[in-house]
Amino acid sequence: MSYGLALIYGVLKIINLANAGFLMLGAYVTWWLFTAYHVDPLLAPLVIIPVFFLIGVGLERTLVRRVLGSEPIISLLLLFGVWLVLQNLAYVIWTGDTRSIENSFIESTVKLGGLQLSIPRLYVFAMGVLSLIALQLFLTRTYLGRAIRATAQDRDAARLVGVDVDRVMGIAFGIGIALAGFGGSLLSLLFSFTPDFGRVLSLKSFCIVVLGGLDSIVGVAFGSVALAIAEAFGVRYMPASMQDLISFVVLVVVLVALPKGIVGTLRSLRRG
């Protein structure tokens, strides 16, 4: 989910506040497919990814494109509005009751060298790594992926080599939304959720993205690991209820000390 945020920021230079909304929607669609049609929650992403991609492309074309050139506050408000709409839509359709997915897979565990590990957690982790690899391969090995990176780094230069920049921005937004939906679908395997699902997670992914550098996918992966470690250690020294505090302390520290993020800072060092 943080990947999607980074991708959209990198290419369109806007912060997608609606990310949490699509994450929540991904979780609900997974749950709804499971309860109404008995679709295995593991297969739900096969539907969610393409559908959310198209929703993202459509949203970019109809709404986001209009505010791209204007001040940041305009796109923030617009996407915050989209989030509110999605949230309230979910309240209307699925009510505010807490939902969760329960089947045998969710409860299964595996013993590994004396450790009892939850299989869904391992699965979600593996999927996270896998989507990082897939995204990185897409961005570095295909023409479209390279065009997305080129647009992120220098839009005018991308235009000069014949990249249809408007189309690329639509696709990048679509991929960002698809990743949010995919993330939500995965997280529905681990947590119960309400239409407010994703709020704290979304704030955390801002933290991760800032930590990793706002436009680097690998940086985002580093950022998530760094934050997870900080939180895990933090719990040893303070009450677990204050765990979320750590993200925001890290966020503030990074913004002050390394405004370019980890990867950005390394880059400037390397370039001298």
Added chain:
Amino acid sequence: MLEVNALAVAYGDVQVLWDVSLRVEQGEIVTLLGANGAGKTTLLCAISRTVPVRGGTIVLSGERIDRAPSARVVELGIAHVPEGRRLWPDMSVEDNLLLGSYPRRARADVRGSLEYVFGLFPRVAERRAQIAGTLSGGEQQMVAIARGLMSKPSLLMLDEPSLGLAPIIVTELFETIRRINAAGTTVLLVEQNVLQALEIATRGYVVETGRVVSSGTRAELLASDEIKKAYLGL
């Protein structure tokens, strides 16, 4: 092959080009001369469709392109190597080059194009895995031109390629431009380095405050008193 007719360009209320007309024939090197701010860069940007055209026409090999999207212009065979190179600094040299062959027309023969530009610029071949932002200015300029050539253009537009480069590298660069032209690519060259530009050019246009004020063959321009006084300091 390229015909610009009565072109007018404005940024908002500020008009930059008035009634500019010029033609570039197949196989030529045409140079645009003129002081800073005369509108030469804007003219190239109008042709590559990265600034909006207010009036007039641009025709490339019989097709009007003054309303076409920039991607279409690249597809039709114009490569614009912009002032300041505009590489993607965080990408490798190779990725920069590969993006140069983004147009569908160029993708079929990426390998051939790579061989061609590596032949022209052996230095670029050596640096292909390096991050573009870490190259020297001269090397970045080579990559920028190579990226332009990767689209297999019939017309290569170069904007101030010698800007900020050491004299010895500039001489090398002009020699390379001559070789690119000899290999069949037409060149439209914007240069501050008037003497060296005229040495390799077939013809030239002088642009002043947004208008074409004179034009002629290399010999005519070199012989003109105005040019001598204003640009060659003779």
